[in-house]
Amino acid sequence: MKKPFAESCEENKAPILEVLKSLFADRCHVLEIGSGTGQHAVHFGAALPHLRWQTSEMVENHPGIQAWLDEAGLDNVQPPLALDVSRDDWPQTRFDAAYSANTVHIMSWPMVEAMFAGLGRVLLPGGVFALYGPFHYGGQATAESNVRFDQWLRARDPLSGVRDFDDLNALAELAGMKCQEDVAMPANNHILVWCKG
Secondary structure (H helix, E strand, C coil): CCCCCCHHHHHHHHHHHHHHHHHCCCCCEEEECCCCCCHHHHHHHHHCCCCEEEEEECHHHHHHHHHHHHHHCCCCEEEEEECCCCCCCCCCCCEEEEEEECCCCCCCHHHHHHHHHHHHHHEEEEEEEEEEECEEECCECCCHHHHHHHHHHHHHCCCCCCEEHHHHHHHHHHCCEEEEEEEEEHHHEEEEEEEEC
16 A cells, blocks of 8 residues: 655654654653554654554554554554544553644544543553644734634634644643643644643
8 A cells, every 4th residue: 555645744753753852751652642644653663762652543544554654664663543532442551641743623622622531541640741733822823824724724624723722721631631841843833741640
């Protein structure tokens, strides 16, 4: 099978890795929510061999992820779990870290709520969750490009859209997580980091 390819993954993998190197330095087992094409999983898995990287995605995207995993041949990156955050059973395994990129703006709000609730169940105490993407703050966009992106998302799917940090943080707190860090990234993106109490 021809491997799926996302240009955005190619562009953002290096700056994200720089953050994850320190954030996940003392971690062991990471759950990636919404592994997409699988590009991030193989890049981060190769660069962070101390981690066991668990991919997850909706079932229809599994063949593409598996194609990347097969080519990379990494012992520490695991085949994708079936995880539609609002429908599928979450894994029984507990994780000391979780990661997701460019997911919450393409999910409906009930799916975002389900994702944070699920993370509250599977993260170990002291576990961290790193969420990459564009965000609004205080109901305001931080850049004109994010305004345009939000308009494009909502025109395509009215249930999607760039999410506000305050709304996400409220969900995280409900799930027992406290915001630990907000890292500004290229192209008006951020990595938000929460820690499970």
